[in-house]
Amino acid sequence: MGAWIAKNRTTVIVSVAVIVAAYAFYYLKNDIAPSMYVSAWGYAIPLVLAALVGVIGERSGVVNIGIEGQMLVAAFAGFFAAAYSGSLLVGVLAGIGSGLILGGFLAWTTVKWRMDQIIAGVVLNIIATGITSFYYQPGQLLPGLMPKFDIWPLSKIPLIGEVFFSGTSIFATLAILAAIGVHVALFHTRWGLRTRAVGEYPSAADTAGINVERLRLINVTLAGTLAGCAGVYLSMDASSSFERGMVAGRGFLALAIMIMGAWRPLRALAMAIFFGFINAVASQLQAGGSIDIPPQLTGTLPFVVTIVVLAIAAGRVRAPGAVGQPYVKGDQ
Amino acid sequence: MSETPTVADQAAAPPPSSGGTSGDKKPAQPLAYLLTHQSGVVILVALAIALLVGAALIRYQGVSPWYAYETIIREALLVDGGLTRTLQKTAPLVLTGLAVVIPLRVGLFNIGGQGQLIFGAMFGAWVAYAAGGLGFLGALCGMVAGMVAGAFIGWIAGVLKATRGVHEVITTIMLNYIAAGVTWWLVTGPLQAEGSKTSGIPQTELIPDAARVGAVAGIPIGFVIALALAIACWWMLSRTTLGFKLNTVGANKHAARYAGININRIIALSMVFGGGLAGLAGALEAAGTLHRFEPAIGGTLGFDGITIALLARANPLATIPAALLVGILRTGAPGLQFATGIAPEVVDLLLAIILLMVSIPVLGKWIFRSRADKVAAASTSWGN
Amino acid sequence: MSTPENTPTPVPADTAPEHLEAIATSDAVLELPPEKSGFGEGNVGEVLLDLAGLTKSFGSVRANRDITMHVRRGEIVALLGENGAGKSTLVNQIFGLITPDSGTVTVKGDSTPIKDPRDAIARGIGMVHQHFQLVPVMTVAENMILGHEPTRGGAVLDLDSAREMVRSLSAKHGLPVDPDAEVEDLPVGTQQRVEILKALSRSVDLLILDEPTAVLTPQETDELLGVMKELAASGTSIVFITHKLREVLAVADRVYVLRQGAVVGEVATKDTDARGLATMMVGREVVLSIDKADATPTDTVLTITDLHVLDDRELGAVNGFTLSVRAGEIVGVAGVEGNGQRELVEALAGMRKVVSGQMTLGDLDLTKANPHQTHHAGVGHIPEDREKHGLVASYSIADNLVLNEFDQAPYSKSGVRQFDAIREHAEAVRTEFDIRSSGVQQSAGSLSGGNKQKVVVAREMAFKPRLLMAAQPTRGVDVGSIEFIHRRIVDARDAGAAVLLVSAELDEILSLSDRIAVVHGGKVVAELPARGADRTEIGRLMAGDH
Amino acid sequence: GCGGSTGSSESSAPAGSAAPGAPTDDSNCADEAVFCIGLVTDTGKVDDKSFNQSAHEGALEAQKQTNGFYKYIETQDAKDYAANMAQFTNKKYDAIVTVGFLMTDATLEAAKANPGTRFIGVDQGYDPAAVPGKNVTGLIFPEDQAGYGAGYLAGLMTKTNKLGQVLGLEIPPVQKFAKGFEAGAKAANPAVTVTTVYHPAGDNAFNDPVWGAGEAKKQLAQGADIIFGAGGNTGNGALQEVAKAKGAGTEVFCIGVDTDQWDTVPAAQPCLITSAMKLITEGVTETLVTAKDGDFAENQTLGKAGLAPFHDFESVIPADVKAKVDEVVKQMEAGTLQTGVTL
Numbered sequence A: 001m002g003a004w005i006a007k008n009r010t011t012v013i014v015s016v017a018v019i020v021a022a023y024a025f026y027y028l029k030n031d032i033a034p035s036m037y038v039s040a041w042g043y044a045i046p047l048v049l050a051a052l053v054g055v056i057g058e059r060s061g062v063v064n065i066g067i068e069g070q071m072l073v074a075a076f077a078g079f080f081a082a083a084y085s086g087s088l089l090v091g092v093l094a095g096i097g098s099g100l101i102l103g104g105f106l107a108w109t110t111v112k113w114r115m116d117q118i119i120a121g122v123v124l125n126i127i128a129t130g131i132t133s134f135y136y137q138p139g140q141l142l143p144g145l146m147p148k149f150d151i152w153p154l155s156k157i158p159l160i161g162e163v164f165f166s167g168t169s170i171f172a173t174l175a176i177l178a179a180i181g182v183h184v185a186l187f188h189t190r191w192g193l194r195t196r197a198v199g200e201y202p203s204a205a206d207t208a209g210i211n212v213e214r215l216r217l218i219n220v221t222l223a224g225t226l227a228g229c230a231g232v233y234l235s236m237d238a239s240s241s242f243e244r245g246m247v248a249g250r251g252f253l254a255l256a257i258m259i260m261g262a263w264r265p266l267r268a269l270a271m272a273i274f275f276g277f278i279n280a281v282a283s284q285l286q287a288g289g290s291i292d293i294p295p296q297l298t299g300t301l302p303f304v305v306t307i308v309v310l311a312i313a314a315g316r317v318r319a320p321g322a323v324g325q326p327y328v329k330g331d332q
Numbered sequence B: 001m002s003e004t005p006t007v008a009d010q011a012a013a014p015p016p017s018s019g020g021t022s023g024d025k026k027p028a029q030p031l032a033y034l035l036t037h038q039s040g041v042v043i044l045v046a047l048a049i050a051l052l053v054g055a056a057l058i059r060y061q062g063v064s065p066w067y068a069y070e071t072i073i074r075e076a077l078l079v080d081g082g083l084t085r086t087l088q089k090t091a092p093l094v095l096t097g098l099a100v101v102i103p104l105r106v107g108l109f110n111i112g113g114q115g116q117l118i119f120g121a122m123f124g125a126w127v128a129y130a131a132g133g134l135g136f137l138g139a140l141c142g143m144v145a146g147m148v149a150g151a152f153i154g155w156i157a158g159v160l161k162a163t164r165g166v167h168e169v170i171t172t173i174m175l176n177y178i179a180a181g182v183t184w185w186l187v188t189g190p191l192q193a194e195g196s197k198t199s200g201i202p203q204t205e206l207i208p209d210a211a212r213v214g215a216v217a218g219i220p221i222g223f224v225i226a227l228a229l230a231i232a233c234w235w236m237l238s239r240t241t242l243g244f245k246l247n248t249v250g251a252n253k254h255a256a257r258y259a260g261i262n263i264n265r266i267i268a269l270s271m272v273f274g275g276g277l278a279g280l281a282g283a284l285e286a287a288g289t290l291h292r293f294e295p296a297i298g299g300t301l302g303f304d305g306i307t308i309a310l311l312a313r314a315n316p317l318a319t320i321p322a323a324l325l326v327g328i329l330r331t332g333a334p335g336l337q338f339a340t341g342i343a344p345e346v347v348d349l350l351l352a353i354i355l356l357m358v359s360i361p362v363l364g365k366w367i368f369r370s371r372a373d374k375v376a377a378a379s380t381s382w383g384n
Numbered sequence C: 001m002s003t004p005e006n007t008p009t010p011v012p013a014d015t016a017p018e019h020l021e022a023i024a025t026s027d028a029v030l031e032l033p034p035e036k037s038g039f040g041e042g043n044v045g046e047v048l049l050d051l052a053g054l055t056k057s058f059g060s061v062r063a064n065r066d067i068t069m070h071v072r073r074g075e076i077v078a079l080l081g082e083n084g085a086g087k088s089t090l091v092n093q094i095f096g097l098i099t100p101d102s103g104t105v106t107v108k109g110d111s112t113p114i115k116d117p118r119d120a121i122a123r124g125i126g127m128v129h130q131h132f133q134l135v136p137v138m139t140v141a142e143n144m145i146l147g148h149e150p151t152r153g154g155a156v157l158d159l160d161s162a163r164e165m166v167r168s169l170s171a172k173h174g175l176p177v178d179p180d181a182e183v184e185d186l187p188v189g190t191q192q193r194v195e196i197l198k199a200l201s202r203s204v205d206l207l208i209l210d211e212p213t214a215v216l217t218p219q220e221t222d223e224l225l226g227v228m229k230e231l232a233a234s235g236t237s238i239v240f241i242t243h244k245l246r247e248v249l250a251v252a253d254r255v256y257v258l259r260q261g262a263v264v265g266e267v268a269t270k271d272t273d274a275r276g277l278a279t280m281m282v283g284r285e286v287v288l289s290i291d292k293a294d295a296t297p298t299d300t301v302l303t304i305t306d307l308h309v310l311d312d313r314e315l316g317a318v319n320g321f322t323l324s325v326r327a328g329e330i331v332g333v334a335g336v337e338g339n340g341q342r343e344l345v346e347a348l349a350g351m352r353k354v355v356s357g358q359m360t361l362g363d364l365d366l367t368k369a370n371p372h373q374t375h376h377a378g379v380g381h382i383p384e385d386r387e388k389h390g391l392v393a394s395y396s397i398a399d400n401l402v403l404n405e406f407d408q409a410p411y412s413k414s415g416v417r418q419f420d421a422i423r424e425h426a427e428a429v430r431t432e433f434d435i436r437s438s439g440v441q442q443s444a445g446s447l448s449g450g451n452k453q454k455v456v457v458a459r460e461m462a463f464k465p466r467l468l469m470a471a472q473p474t475r476g477v478d479v480g481s482i483e484f485i486h487r488r489i490v491d492a493r494d495a496g497a498a499v500l501l502v503s504a505e506l507d508e509i510l511s512l513s514d515r516i517a518v519v520h521g522g523k524v525v526a527e528l529p530a531r532g533a534d535r536t537e538i539g540r541l542m543a544g545d546h
Numbered sequence D: 001g002c003g004g005s006t007g008s009s010e011s012s013a014p015a016g017s018a019a020p021g022a023p024t025d026d027s028n029c030a031d032e033a034v035f036c037i038g039l040v041t042d043t044g045k046v047d048d049k050s051f052n053q054s055a056h057e058g059a060l061e062a063q064k065q066t067n068g069f070y071k072y073i074e075t076q077d078a079k080d081y082a083a084n085m086a087q088f089t090n091k092k093y094d095a096i097v098t099v100g101f102l103m104t105d106a107t108l109e110a111a112k113a114n115p116g117t118r119f120i121g122v123d124q125g126y127d128p129a130a131v132p133g134k135n136v137t138g139l140i141f142p143e144d145q146a147g148y149g150a151g152y153l154a155g156l157m158t159k160t161n162k163l164g165q166v167l168g169l170e171i172p173p174v175q176k177f178a179k180g181f182e183a184g185a186k187a188a189n190p191a192v193t194v195t196t197v198y199h200p201a202g203d204n205a206f207n208d209p210v211w212g213a214g215e216a217k218k219q220l221a222q223g224a225d226i227i228f229g230a231g232g233n234t235g236n237g238a239l240q241e242v243a244k245a246k247g248a249g250t251e252v253f254c255i256g257v258d259t260d261q262w263d264t265v266p267a268a269q270p271c272l273i274t275s276a277m278k279l280i281t282e283g284v285t286e287t288l289v290t291a292k293d294g295d296f297a298e299n300q301t302l303g304k305a306g307l308a309p310f311h312d313f314e315s316v317i318p319a320d321v322k323a324k325v326d327e328v329v330k331q332m333e334a335g336t337l338q339t340g341v342t343l
């Protein structure tokens, strides 16, 4: 423990400082702070899920800029499957399934066909926009609401319980569990070691007897399910409708979150919440009306803050070494 | 067979030796290769497959594919003024394509074309209006202003990348939002046209006639500028020492440093170039199409630029046919809906399929039973 | 099992470049009496590995032609050949990294094709690759267990037992490494040690070592040779690739010599010597020790005073380094790798910030100069890592030859590159430095290692530098090319250049230098004339024993 | 309203459609007897549940009533407005509907170039000096009045004296609704505070229900008990969020916009007390029908705006509140009450 703290001094200091500040604000501005935290977390949920898709893909050596498209199709498929079948479960499964299929598409084209990963992602996004717009149907309704619940006893913790564990939903809970799960899996399991090796230095993995192509195929495909969850969350949980273009750039923001999180799941979780919080601050500035800043300018706050924070603090985070490159064995 | 360089090999970012010194081989001329080389055939086959898939899609809508394609071609090229409109649409696409190509050569992925363009359009429109009294000179000022504004946005991303190591993908995404917000604020506030203040319409003053960029004999001047810049970019990249520096940084940063190249400056410069080109695209849209700034001026030009750069495999000259293809499809789409009722999104699907087909490296293998074709490596720059 | 054939395969005249044609037909090619072949020393047993008719082409390059060879249990077989002869290609086929065009690989009687490394590992083959196959951002322990991870409950990594494994392996083979160190932070010699331990971490019947000693110090090399002998004694077969004949003679039982992708000879080491092996490889006599005139040094060109430089981890690497080099002399910097040599050279080349101290070239201050300025001040720099710093692989030879002069006349006029001038320059240099390629437009990345190095050497010498810095100039280069590069370095000295030679190769230092500076801990611990220098004394100084 | 979604607006259906006995194609539009209607959307689609859809439905209805022919083009790029209108004028369409204030200038120019064609610009207020002739009318709506009425109702209903508005992009029609709402609320209840958030500029400002829902949730948490959702699907997201909240329909309420959203957003029914309506569909139909008959109000047509029925909340809203709101609405219609909204 002591050694871990020594090794991660900056992380520990930053985390403690952030947590202290968060509680201070919570107790000092009790009229608005809780709602801002809730809003921040609500904003962060799809970003976390989507950023994890990016993390898994890039840790395996595959850039996924098609997350936006994966989410869009999943939101579409989930919503309409639920509407037509009359079952939320069917919708959720359809959404996750569509994420899986698109993950498979990205995996197959980039790994098997060695298509440029950026191009594959761009293609995926265009197709997703086209299809969901083309086959959009107005006037459909979800058969019901996604369940909300409290996670006792965590929900009793001041602030944290209120924000993360009460009145929460499956996907909100999943976002936390997935971030922890992917972190543990990536850094503490056999799969994770192999995945990181494949993403950093595939020929080292290959010569160690690891099937690089297969691992990449599996990872990128399965990560699609998380993109599916993010999409389903948007159309079935955070709102109850599907609209064209409703992902509204969240897939790309997730990539930014992934990079800000230095390709680490828990850090990405922290960054998504941070980003969500700045968003809440931005709309609070607008709503508060005390200072008269045009909403267009307050709206840019999260983006300005992100850039400034990165410029001051970030320094050089390093992408997985082999990201973007198809693995070609010696003789091909 | 695999010994001869293919289009892809030549165009891959960065290209081997940027053409040039060849005594025994032809220099990299994508158009020539397109016509004479194996990859040219691969591209044609890819296009044909894409059109067939598109045909199936259109058929499924209950419309004759033949009629649909004919309509697009007719609307985009044959009807009165169609060609002019197509070229008008192509011009900014060439530029936003180049705005992605140049940083890509240095190993940077500029997805900020949209923001750079919007910013360029805003300031281009404003300066052209303010300097409208100068006539032609005013138009020129507008274009320079647009370029500078776009370049400024690009420069921010470039400098942060070079000096602070902030990933350009983050900054360019963020700057897209910031540019949209700032221009929106300007156009509803300080720079809003006097006449629009009561109605609240977000638009700037109209650029006076004399300072607009029109067309000569049906050829938009903007298109000529875009063509000239595409050729200039190609020349710069393949023939000049500056191009050599850009390519070298993209090919091997360490070697570039060793060779005495100031990497940071080149990285920032490439983004300045990219931003400037996108900004110019915006200024041209303002001066040539809408004659003022409106927030919707950018359309999807910035993001189309990515598609075009990838279609062109990071080759400046190839952005011309790639942009023309997009221009034709987009110009023909409304006419297609008018004639057949097919929603214009079909064109995006078509474009996606074309990009997919053209970019499948194994397609060449399937056709020629030869080694897999190498495709421009956009994503190999991602990790840097 | 029949005795494998070993008739040398003549190089087909139609594809061989002229300059090699003479070699192929020269009588220097050794033909061995059949009865002698296949029997080395030691406890050799049955044939473990049998290659029959292996052929592999890359496009028009025929990297391996009809190769037939075998290795017996407990035998150490060396593969010798010039750069690009096809050694790595051959062993990569045994390890399943490359699929042969034709021919069979039989391991322990099983001749089903080896699909991939996984397959090779399953059959008891281990390999140390020519290029490191280590994940730089992972720890030694993590690298070591990759592919055969100890786990708890089948999924969770058991890093404790991994560390334990590293420690016990280290101890057993006398190759110390820290299991928790991140690989990218380690000096190359240590990385190589990790590679070797990694290969030994799985029990193997056949161990392939592709130039494992290229980056090792003499001591480390000796340790490795010891390990190899032990392994062979316990029944492990070893295929050993190296360019250093001393090592071949020290451990190998038999040697196969490759040229132009074909086996041109096979010999038992007890029947040959260094000169014989070199001749077999290159096809002519090779001068193994350079004969040079005494130095006639004149003015001091380079003065380094109390220099301090940090490494990538911001730790002091060069700590108070003081040295001067005069025109017309070669000063060799001897030292175990990782004692600040790399940082010193990079600082001199303007690629690394100087913390304090001073460097001057004549009366020019280089302390704050950037690479551009140092180059134009007359500093030639043959970098240690040619693939990373020295070359742009995707560029042509011609472009690489003007990599740091590209914006100078006559290669550029007002910012426009002059391709005719560039080509003419390249043609001339290519002839002068004997760069073997299809032409000056061939991409540098497709050259063999020795020829890549020649491109770098040629570029740095062509502009007649006042100071030539050569860092590990012959690493991984075959004997023929070593001879050539050494000759050129001495020529540069004789033409009046000051030469700073940095090498981990003590032999190289001893044979080339006029003066030797031994470094340890980032500073010079002794300066002595090369003539009459004592190997063991220098070795002791290098180890920090002073 | 566009309630009941007749399916007439499926995007995959051919754009041209005809009632029985009506012309089946546009080859005879030049013919006096054949009434051809064209519609050009703002960048958006005819099933956007917003102004494009309303106008589209109005045009469809007009086609039925006039026994004419109707076709639309969905604009993808703001720079195509002129070209898209030209598709119709080339075929000598009789009336062209252009949707959205962004097309103001383009519509005037097309009207100038095609004096024989009648143009109806939805949400377009023209400067009388710029209007080229009698063939163009801007169909505008007193959104501020609808907003005022809704705000007045909300001001009387609120228990917490806190109201919220979740809005789309900050553009004139939306601003008028919002400022009207605030003015009405303050007029009814000076103690009230109104929290207003516009979607930050972006391409999807009207298509981001997730953002709308998030903002609504936040405003509820900060004590607002009535939320006005005005901004296409973004606003709808807010309505749906309120409908899911604890106390929906008893303690917290929502107010819709544009059409009677009781029909268009059924998921909002648990909280939807009324909608601030702007009757684009009816306006477009009526204007087109009069256009066919020839008596076309040049320059400007004032469409209707008002409050939608209370539906299930008829019994929830106290009678005196209803009476007061009724009174205010009547005064606005009569012109005796000004909302005081300027942009």
Ligand SMILES: Nc1ncnc2c1ncn2[C@@H]1O[C@H](COP(=O)(O)OP(=O)(O)OP(=O)(O)O)[C@@H](O)[C@H]1O
Binding pocket: A004, A008, A011, A012, A014, A015, A018, A187, A264, A266, A267, A269, A270
């Ligand atoms: N910049 C940051 N701001 C706030 N919290 C952070 C930041 N970086 C990391 N954290 C938090 O610190 C904790 C540890 O993160 P880190 O990524 O360092 O894990 P780790 O040390 O690798 O964990 P393990 O010991 O399980 O391998 C996490 O809870 C993470 O959310």
Ligand SMILES: Nc1ncnc2c1ncn2[C@@H]1O[C@H](COP(=O)(O)OP(=O)(O)OP(=O)(O)O)[C@@H](O)[C@H]1O
Binding pocket: A330, A331, A332, C058, C059, C061, C062, C063, C081, C082, C083, C084, C085, C086, C087, C088, C089, C090, C130, C446, C447, C448, C449, C450, C476, C478
């Ligand atoms: N993947 C490849 N593609 C094309 N050519 C290759 C490839 N790998 C090797 N070659 C070529 O095959 C020949 C043999 O290369 P190989 O690496 O086997 O040589 P080597 O004997 O190991 O040389 P060195 O001593 O420099 O390591 C060389 O001409 C090389 O350029």
Ligand SMILES: [Mg+2]
Binding pocket: A008
């Ligand atoms: Mg850590």
Ligand SMILES: [Mg+2]
Binding pocket: C087, C088, C089, C130, C210
């Ligand atoms: Mg080799």
